[in-house]
Amino acid sequence: MARTRRTVQHWPAVLRELTVSRVVDVTPTLRRITLTGSALAEFEVEGGIAAAFRSEGFDDSVKVLVPFDGEDRPPLPVQGPDRLEWGAAGGRPIAKDYTPRAASATELDLEFVRHGHGFASTWVETVAPGSLTWIVGPTRSSLWPEDIDAAILLADETALPAIGRLLDEWPEERTTETTIIVEVPTPESIVNLSAPSCGRVVWVHGRDAWVHTVEQVAWPEGDVFVWVAGEAGAVRRIRQFVSTERGVPKDLLDATGYWRD
Ligand SMILES: Cc1cc2nc3c(=O)[nH]c(=O)nc-3n(C[C@H](O)[C@H](O)[C@H](O)COP(=O)(O)OP(=O)(O)OC[C@H]3O[C@@H](n4cnc5c(N)ncnc54)[C@H](O)[C@@H]3O)c2cc1C
Known part of the structure; x- marks a missing residue:
């Protein structure tokens, strides 16, 4: 299953x-x-x-x-x-x-x-x-989940290639309200991303800022898909927050430690 x-x-x-x-x-x-x-x-x-x-x-x-x-x-x-x-x-x-x-x-x-x-x-x-x-x-x-109302994606720099690809391949007919929070070390590490009109990209610097940004995001209504990838300890903190504080169920939460500090 x-x-x-x-x-x-x-x-x-x-x-x-x-x-x-x-x-x-x-x-x-x-x-x-x-x-x-x-x-x-x-x-x-x-x-x-x-x-x-x-x-x-x-x-x-x-x-x-x-x-x-x-x-x-x-x-x-x-x-x-x-x-x-x-x-x-x-x-x-x-x-x-x-x-x-x-x-x-x-x-x-x-x-x-x-x-x-x-x-x-x-x-x-x-x-x-x-x-x-x-x-x-x-x-x-793994394919994009179609039966969702909104999406929140959190990536550090190791997951920036995945975010870049997602946005490059974003189908015109997909109108899911999507917030993407990307952590990179400095402003020089920001890249141009082709965000669709239903999506916005927020750049942050530093791992704590990354974790804290998700705590401040206005949470959308309905079934919110949350995807997290980056340093394993920070991913664990975000997973914990969205499941306990935002009530995101397991089948809508895809969190992966990409590397370990
Ligand atoms: C599904 C998946 C997809 C991934 N996609 C990408 C990708 O597209 N691009 C990408 O760059 N990475 C990606 N990663 C992460 C990458 O596999 C790890 O960062 C990996 O550890 C790098 O191997 P390494 O040999 O350079 O370092 P390792 O030999 O594994 O680690 C050596 C030291 O470097 C530290 N380290 C490892 N990665 C980082 C880092 N990113 N920043 C700072 N310190 C680090 C470790 O803590 C360790 O102390 C992905 C991981 C997963 C699981």
Whole structure:
């Protein structure tokens, strides 16, 4: 049974070898890499065909497989027609979650927060056009819930790619009153978003300000869908507040810790 009112679709796990074609700094703290390659289409594997890349949900994620320090390639899982065998070729890779910001038959955009501490954020400082990259997924997509009256979305910078995608793909006929509260470190990290007339975007700086903003939002009438993604501790505080103080039921609350401080 679905956890929320969002319909979930499942896709087979496919390992794709792609090449970086562009590196663009969207802001000083967010780097977009564009990946390309024939592996975005379906391709032959031993024993069958691996499905083409597919991503239907604004908050889908792929695993980016990152090489260990000083190595060119990570230990890759072995691909079968509909499943992956992790560790089969000796060791498991470092695998980090990133949102497909935009995808077409020939290109995939991912956006990395340049926080400077971890494997993926260090790796993204080293990539250049021509670098090889391996991704797995998405293995599932959750669709926008249609039977709601309003939506409140809270994102920190790691979930900004999901918000950007949601707004870029917003259907003209969707008139759900939507408030989006985004936390970024400084005004330089604000990006242009294509908000629809039924939506407004509020930018805040600092995690406490992010949590406090939701406490001050005029709460809409009816079934309000709440989506939260960002630092796990702050997400927990927001989830607690909206469920106890605003009475948001579990099937209308989708809260995910994207990283842990
Ligand atoms: C479904 C999903 C989708 C996601 N989509 C994106 C996306 O599109 N873009 C994106 O940038 N991130 C995204 N993330 C978050 C990303 O996977 C994590 O930030 C991840 O930890 C980064 O890996 P790393 O190797 O750089 O750092 P790690 O090795 O995991 O962590 C190393 C250190 O860095 C700290 N750290 C990790 N992330 C951050 C951060 N963002 N800011 C400050 N410190 C940090 C950790 O606390 C730790 O101390 C997503 C996460 C999920 C679950």
